[in-house]
Amino acid sequence: MIAKDLSRRTLLGGGAGLLLAGCDKVATIPAARRILFAGEDMQRGLHRALSDRAALAPEFTASQMSPVFRVNGTANPNTPAYAAMVANRFSDWRLTVQGLVARSLSLRLADLRAMPNRTQITRHDCVEGWSAIGQWTGPMLGTVLKAAGVSAAARYIVFTCADLYGGAPYYESIDLIDAFHPQTILAWAMNGRPLAVGHGAPVRLRVERQLGYKHAKYVMRIDAVASLDGIGRGKGGYWEDAVDYDWYAGI
Numbered sequence: 621m622i623a624k625d626l627s628r629r630t631l632l633g634g635g636a637g638l639l640l641a642g643c644d645k646v647a648t649i650p651a652a653r654r655i656l657f658a659g660e661d662m663q664r665g666l667h668r669a670l671s672d673r674a675a676l677a678p679e680f681t682a683s684q685m686s687p688v689f690r691v692n693g694t695a696n697p698n699t700p701a702y703a704a705m706v707a708n709r710f711s712d713w714r715l716t717v718q719g720l721v722a723r724s725l726s727l728r729l730a731d732l733r734a735m736p737n738r739t740q741i742t743r744h745d746c747v748e749g750w751s752a753i754g755q756w757t758g759p760m761l762g763t764v765l766k767a768a769g770v771s772a773a774a775r776y777i778v779f780t781c782a783d784l785y786g787g788a789p790y791y792e793s794i795d796l797i798d799a800f801h802p803q804t805i806l807a808w809a810m811n812g813r814p815l816a817v818g819h820g821a822p823v824r825l826r827v828e829r830q831l832g833y834k835h836a837k838y839v840m841r842i843d844a845v846a847s848l849d850g851i852g853r854g855k856g857g858y859w860e861d862a863v864d865y866d867w868y869a870g871i
């Protein structure tokens with residue numbers, strides 16, 4: 621970086637001959653092009669930012685799993701509709717995938733289980749300051765989104781949950797980079813067992829590069845949207861709207 625700045629200064633300040641030769645000529649000298657055209661630096665920065673977003677969250681071994689994994693936020697949606705789903709072991713539960721997609725989907729739990737599944741042992745970090753390592757199994761969200769055919773106009777994926785805060789469902793959203801990240805899964809199992817009610821049964825999002833509140837539990841509906849404007853109060857998630865948490869909660 622320093623070398624580049626120096627050579628840039630040399631070229632601009634000391635390289636009178638070069639500059640006198642005219643801009644057109646300078647631009648044809650490969651080294652000068654590289655240094656003068658700052659856009660290339662920006663592109664490199666952008667590329668770095670994007671490849672950072674693609675990086676994997678650390679994964680752990682079974683022996684590193686936390687003996688106790690806290691339940692946080694809603695521990696049971698406790699609505700009549702949810703209680704009825706628990707009573708029949710989620711056989712009536714359907715996951716709706718809709719919005720800017722070629723085909724809306726209505727998926728049963730069995731459909732998700734039948735897809736290629738991924739198992740990962742990751743660390744959950746809550747913004748409140750606790751962490752826990754657990755094992756999660758489910759299809760990649762990307763697999764489900766590909767089945768629905770997300771349209772080119774979509775920019776965000778929104779999750780609507782079964783639990784209510786002040787009468788309205790908990791909701792969260794992520795961008796397409798996280799939606800298609802290989803560790804972003806719709807988990808139906810935790811630590812080798814079907815997801816417990818406390819942890820978001822029957823299905824919760826795992827979006828491993830972000831903080832806990834992004835990991836929507838009790839997912840009922842997935843919407844592909846072009847903008848977050850019409851979602852809640854527009855910041856893309858329940859806590860983002862309620863107490864101004866960051867929408868991008870990268871860790």
Ligand SMILES: Nc1nc2c(c(=O)[nH]1)N[C@H]1C(S)=C(S)[C@@H](COP(=O)(O)O)O[C@H]1N2
Pocket residue numbers: 689690691692693694745746747781782783790818819820832833834835836837838
């Ligand atoms: N639907 C829903 N999802 C939610 C929450 C919630 O209250 N409702 N709480 C969030 C927060 S703040 C955290 S830390 C995690 C907690 O997940 P856990 O109960 O499995 O530990 O779920 C997140 N997802």
Ligand SMILES: [Mo]
Pocket residue numbers: 692745746747748832833
């Ligand atoms: Mo959290």
